[in-house]
Amino acid sequence: MSGKPVLHYFNARGRMECIRWLLAAAGVEFEEKFIERPEDLEKLRKDGKLMFEQVPMVEIDGMTLVQTRAILNYIATKYDLDGKDVKERALIDMYAEGIADLSEMMGQLVVTPPDQKEAKIALIKDRTKNRYLPAFEKVLKSHGQDYLVGNRLTRVDIHLLELLLYVEEIDSSLLAPFPLLKALKSRLSNLPNVKKFLQPGSQRKPPIDEKALEEAKKIFKLS
Amino acid sequence: MAGKPVLHYFDGRGRMEPVRWLLAAAGVEFEEKFLKTRDDLARLRNDGSLMFQQVPMVEIDGMKLVQTRAILNYIASKYNLYGKDMKERALIDMYSEGIADLDEIVLHQPYIPQEEKEANLAKIKDKARNRYFPAYEKVLKGHGQDYLVGNRLSRADVYLVELLYHVEELDPSVLANFPLLKALRTRVSNLPTVKKFLQPGSQRKPYEDEKCVESAMKIFS
Numbered sequence: 205m206s207g208k209p210v211l212h213y214f215n216a217r218g219r220m221e222c223i224r225w226l227l228a229a230a231g232v233e234f235e236e237k238f239i240e241r242p243e244d245l246e247k248l249r250k251d252g253k254l255m256f257e258q259v260p261m262v263e264i265d266g267m268t269l270v271q272t273r274a275i276l277n278y279i280a281t282k283y284d285l286d287g288k289d290v291k292e293r294a295l296i297d298m299y300a301e302g303i304a305d306l307s308e309m310m311g312q313l314v315v316t317p318p319d320q321k322e323a324k325i326a327l328i329k330d331r332t333k334n335r336y337l338p339a340f341e342k343v344l345k346s347h348g349q350d351y352l353v354g355n356r357l358t359r360v361d362i363h364l365l366e367l368l369l370y371v372e373e374i375d376s377s378l379l380a381p382f383p384l385l386k387a388l389k390s391r392l393s394n395l396p397n398v399k400k401f402l403q404p405g406s407q408r409k410p411p412i413d414e415k416a417l418e419e420a421k422k423i424f425k426l427s
Numbered sequence: 428m429a430g431k432p433v434l435h436y437f438d439g440r441g442r443m444e445p446v447r448w449l450l451a452a453a454g455v456e457f458e459e460k461f462l463k464t465r466d467d468l469a470r471l472r473n474d475g476s477l478m479f480q481q482v483p484m485v486e487i488d489g490m491k492l493v494q495t496r497a498i499l500n501y502i503a504s505k506y507n508l509y510g511k512d513m514k515e516r517a518l519i520d521m522y523s524e525g526i527a528d529l530d531e532i533v534l535h536q537p538y539i540p541q542e543e544k545e546a547n548l549a550k551i552k553d554k555a556r557n558r559y560f561p562a563y564e565k566v567l568k569g570h571g572q573d574y575l576v577g578n579r580l581s582r583a584d585v586y587l588v589e590l591l592y593h594v595e596e597l598d599p600s601v602l603a604n605f606p607l608l609k610a611l612r613t614r615v616s617n618l619p620t621v622k623k624f625l626q627p628g629s630q631r632k633p634y635e636d637e638k639c640v641e642s643a644m645k646i647f648s
Contacts (some may be wrong), residue, residue: 277516
């Protein structure tokens, strides 16, 4: 039974945003059912739709998939955005996991206590400019191609683009020393599906604001 | 250039243990180069061997792979432990990621400061008994087959069995209400490659004692 994938999550970036990006880049239309009150989450749990009682959850091709990486892997394979063989996939996975590590640090910022925030931001900036961005600039320099792996668009280019936009949100000067990453960012942003997703009115989510987060914490018992 | 995979890590479970289990279950011999000092780590970094300056790192088939999931995905695909199609892989990924979430809490236990150990242990017990183990028991009950996915051994079974042993070390009665998990563990443990890995003298690592923790802290601080 086909139909559009249905994404179940809060109306926020969180752990679902990378999935929205990948579907959008693949040109796949999707629906979203937002969890707005505790009852919404309870219902999903009671209906047995969440294997580990958690979201993100995506209904796709008759499956009720949870776990961000499981969902991303399936989408990438289905829409031909994964490597063409086991070795390309190894590179894609290695790069994507590095991106995920830095994204995870950024994601934790919203739940970092105020007295620790400054130190956390300093660490993120340090890792960004000394560990992660140099690693990806080096990859692009080494083969001189337009994409990270296999000379064609794969999932990891999209994951990296998303990350670079978040890096810019934190501090736009962080990208300055990385000309190849800047070029990749421009190139990817001009792909028709990506360009569309970057326009206002798309399903792309804005950064969470502190007030909305406080509200959500009060409403939900976030575990 | 073929040859045995070489695992670079310290002499402890940490984030490398699932890699050891998977290679062992696949019947693949591997070598280990243990980091013993900060200088060993620095040397690997200066050689440009570590894409993100971190271990685990595995030299395999001409690649220097870092990131545990990248390594596990490659091994699982290469040795046919990753399902027969996209849909089986989705289930294997979903199950493996759940195990990884629980493992993330479990693998930290030796490294947690003494005063926080009890709380972390309580968290492990709660999540294992109330969230994760029931989910996998339900999968096995649902299809009544011998393995989690596709009626044959996959990486998900190997990882789950590893975790069943590790959680039981911390919570000896945890498996009491999960007969199908117990049966899976027995079945997988009796496979010749796994049986061998479970014997003393194999490359399987013990629970990290204080000395091991101290040594790891020195290398990575």
